[in-house]
Amino acid sequence: MYNIIISGVGGQGILSIAFVIDQAALAEGLYFLQSEVHGMSQRGGAVESHLRLSETEIFSPLIPQGEADLILSVEPLEALRYFSFLKPEGTVISSRTPYVNIHDYPPLEEVFKEIKKVRESWLIEAGQLAKQAGSLRAENMVVLGAASRYLPLQEDNLKKFIRVLFQSNGEKVVETNLKAFDLGRQAAESQA
Amino acid sequence: MEKVVLLGDEAVALGAIHSGLTAAYSYPGTPASEIMEFLIRQSAGGKNFVAKWCVNEKVATEEALGVSFAGQRAMVSFKHVGLNVAADPFINAAITGANGGLVVVTADDPGFHSSQNEQDNRFYADFARVLCFEPSSHQEAYDQTREAFDLSEKFGLPVMIRLVTRLAHSRAPVVVREARGKNQDFKYGYGPDWTLLPANARRRYQDLLRRQKDLQAYAEECRFNEFSAADQGQRLGVVASGLAASYFREVANRLEAKPAFLKISTYPFPQKKLLELIDRVDEILVIEEGYPFIERFIRGVAGLPGKVIRGKMDGTLPASGELRPEIVARVLGLPVRNGVSLGDFKLPARPPQLCPGCPHSDTFKALNEALQGYERGNVFSDIGCYTLGALPPYRAIQSCVCMGASISMAKGGAEAGVYPSVAVIGDSTFAHSGITPLLDAVYSQTDMTVVILDNSTVAMTGAQPSFGTGEPLDKMLVGLGVSPEHIRVIIPLPRNHQLNVGIIKEELAYHGLSVIIARRECIQILGNK
Numbered sequence: 124m125y126n127i128i129i130s131g132v133g134g135q136g137i138l139s140i141a142f143v144i145d146q147a148a149l150a151e152g153l154y155f156l157q158s159e160v161h162g163m164s165q166r167g168g169a170v171e172s173h174l175r176l177s178e179t180e181i182f183s184p185l186i187p188q189g190e191a192d193l194i195l196s197v198e199p200l201e202a203l204r205y206f207s208f209l210k211p212e213g214t215v216i217s218s219r220t221p222y223v224n225i226h227d228y229p230p231l232e233e234v235f236k237e238i239k240k241v242r243e244s245w246l247i248e249a250g251q252l253a254k255q256a257g258s259l260r261a262e263n264m265v266v267l268g269a270a271s272r273y274l275p276l277q278e279d280n281l282k283k284f285i286r287v288l289f290q291s292n293g294e295k296v297v298e299t300n301l302k303a304f305d306l307g308r309q310a311a312e313s314q315a
Numbered sequence: 316m317e318k319v320v321l322l323g324d325e326a327v328a329l330g331a332i333h334s335g336l337t338a339a340y341s342y343p344g345t346p347a348s349e350i351m352e353f354l355i356r357q358s359a360g361g362k363n364f365v366a367k368w369c370v371n372e373k374v375a376t377e378e379a380l381g382v383s384f385a386g387q388r389a390m391v392s393f394k395h396v397g398l399n400v401a402a403d404p405f406i407n408a409a410i411t412g413a414n415g416g417l418v419v420v421t422a423d424d425p426g427f428h429s430s431q432n433e434q435d436n437r438f439y440a441d442f443a444r445v446l447c448f449e450p451s452s453h454q455e456a457y458d459q460t461r462e463a464f465d466l467s468e469k470f471g472l473p474v475m476i477r478l479v480t481r482l483a484h485s486r487a488p489v490v491v492r493e494a495r496g497k498n499q500d501f502k503y504g505y506g507p508d509w510t511l512l513p514a515n516a517r518r519r520y521q522d523l524l525r526r527q528k529d530l531q532a533y534a535e536e537c538r539f540n541e542f543s544a545a546d547q548g549q550r551l552g553v554v555a556s557g558l559a560a561s562y563f564r565e566v567a568n569r570l571e572a573k574p575a576f577l578k579i580s581t582y583p584f585p586q587k588k589l590l591e592l593i594d595r596v597d598e599i600l601v602i603e604e605g606y607p608f609i610e611r612f613i614r615g616v617a618g619l620p621g622k623v624i625r626g627k628m629d630g631t632l633p634a635s636g637e638l639r640p641e642i643v644a645r646v647l648g649l650p651v652r653n654g655v656s657l658g659d660f661k662l663p664a665r666p667p668q669l670c671p672g673c674p675h676s677d678t679f680k681a682l683n684e685a686l687q688g689y690e691r692g693n694v695f696s697d698i699g700c701y702t703l704g705a706l707p708p709y710r711a712i713q714s715c716v717c718m719g720a721s722i723s724m725a726k727g728g729a730e731a732g733v734y735p736s737v738a739v740i741g742d743s744t745f746a747h748s749g750i751t752p753l754l755d756a757v758y759s760q761t762d763m764t765v766v767i768l769d770n771s772t773v774a775m776t777g778a779q780p781s782f783g784t785g786e787p788l789d790k791m792l793v794g795l796g797v798s799p800e801h802i803r804v805i806i807p808l809p810r811n812h813q814l815n816v817g818i819i820k821e822e823l824a825y826h827g828l829s830v831i832i833a834r835r836e837c838i839q840i841l842g843n844k
Contacts, residue, residue: 158481161345161429182561188651189652228663
């Protein structure tokens with residue numbers, strides 16, 4: 124069983140990350156169960172997806188407390204929100220780029236300090252890398268790329284479904300998102 | 316066999332399509348909206364089957380009933396509180412009976428994710444005396460929907476499917492089977508059965524009562540209700556329904572001795588199987604998502620002498636909120652891992668809020684300013700994105716109860732001496748349930764001000780079409796009898812602020828009924844164009 128929490132703020136493309144991982148898991152013959160948030164919270168609120176991958180049948184759509192292997196967050200403060208789910212030996216991969224739409228957003232350095240208390244944690248310049256890839260909206264794919272070497276899935280399959288996800292938006296959008304994925308992966312590898 | 320990745324909502328929708336669906340109807344509401352979203356995408360613009368948003372859940376249910384009368388298969392879906400609106404046709408459809416298969420899907424929202432209550436609609440199925448399925452997985456959501464259509468025709472009754480948020484909004488692969496075609500011929504319902512004059516209704520109700528034993532017999536044998544015996548020496552029995560059964564299964568393999576287990580996914584619940592379990596154990600743990608529906612039946616008034624019953628009613632499980640796997644683990648005495656602690660770090664909440672540039676924010680600013688100086692005023696509001704206007708920085712509204720209640724409550728408030736009595740309601744909510752109370756206010760010439768926030772869509776649930784927007788809305792107001800000089804239109808934009816405050820002030824000061832339309836398109840759909 125490999126348990127992932129994907130987090131961020133409504134509108135940051137949490138469900139796109141989940142789509143790519145789901146489809147790759149299906150292609151590799153894994154079971155998966157993925158819960159997501161629709162409705163009210165999507166309006167600029169905290170959103171999360173619980174995504175579970177396994178070689179055997181999965182029953183609960185929710186990850187039990189303390190049993191997430193990975194928190195994959197498109198926003199640093201949102202990574203912290205789900206720490207009670209994280210195994211002490213688990214991994215955090217988060218964007219460094221804050222999304223500030225609340226008046227009491229803590230000092231960013233304090234947020235980073237908390238994240239770094241987890242031994243296996245990586246902070247990625249997702250905003251900057253997404254811009255470099257061609258679109259600020261591709262932060263989610265930067266973070267997915269950075270997490271890709273931890274996921275029990277083949278890189279080729281993840282990229283295949285990034286292509287599927289964005290193909291209706293045209294080739295340029297597909298290329299931007301694939302590049303964002305690559306830049307994220309490279310950034311994580313250079314930190315490792 | 317083909318595997319398709321589906322949301323729980325979509326598994327129900329695809330199950331309906333593969334059951335030979337002729338028509339489906341709905342009103343948007345979380346967590347049910349994705350059922351109709353999926354159906355509309357698959358309907359090829361109505362060529363394959365009819366899939367339509369309706370003005371409200373009551374209308375949707377009656378349209379589905381008309382399809383059933385004509386011998387065709389129909390489905391209606393909505394969030395749990397939608398069934399309150401549709402309760403009248405739902406309860407009475409059990410009396411008329413179904414001709415073509417009629418399936419009613421309710422998506423309950425334990426935990427109040429996007430709702431004003433966490434009512435458990437299994438009570439409605441019991442109340443109407445119809446079959447109800449409660450799937451525990453995506454596969455069951457698909458399989459039970461297919462079964463529901465067949466059973467509806469077999470028993471001649473509507474069948475309910477009860478989903479909960481975590482199933483409706485989670486995604487998993489589902490194995491699908493060969494699709495069945497639509498019912499071939501129109502086969503009209505028998506008129507006297509469908510005409511609920513007291514004499515007919517009495518006869519039909521007797522028939523419904525007689526059929527209860529058939530429903531009970533079906534539930535006893537139903538493959539979705541599974542019983543498994545306990546390991547030697549284990550005196551605990553677990554009764555769990557729907558998704559709760561899946562939470563139990565998630566943790567059960569960690570138990571040293573397996574308890575007796577009855578999974579319930581079909582109601583009326585299987586009494587013989589339940590008695591068999593009770594007979595073999597000393598302690599019964601009931602786990603269910605929502606209210607203690609099964610638990611209450613098991614306890615009765617006197618309990619079970621010599622047995623311990625545990626569940627939501629004795630505080631073993633929380634009486635409110637969603638279940639979680641670790642809650643179920645703890646109750647079974649299993650250890651729960653601690654996650655990573657944040658120590659002293661104060662994590663601020665990030666509640667949902669109106670989008671930057673939202674027209675509602677400009678309306679609320681103008682309304683707040685216009686109301687300054689009044690001491691006995693009140694703003695009654697309604698269900699939609701604008702309910703977020705209750706939160707800072709706006710704090711602009713003082714009520715949200717149910718669809719359309721803003722106008723009726725403002726009328727009641729005005730009649731009790733509230734002045735200015737203001738109702739704030741969205742365009743789609745107005746069409747859903749605001750027209751009739753406004754007619755009431757016109758009739759009484761009540762001294763109140765109704766603000767219709769016309770953003771031309773059902774914004775909160777993902778921009779579904781609105782039935783009460785633009786010019787048709789203006790005409791509707793005139794048609795209802797609102798005095799044309801007191802129907803005012805404002806464009807909620809920062810640059811119009813002073814102008815808008817002035818118009819609102821004039822109408823607040825007017826001692827009669829006024830309607831102000833705050834008209835500007837939702838920023839979300841503007842962005843998607």
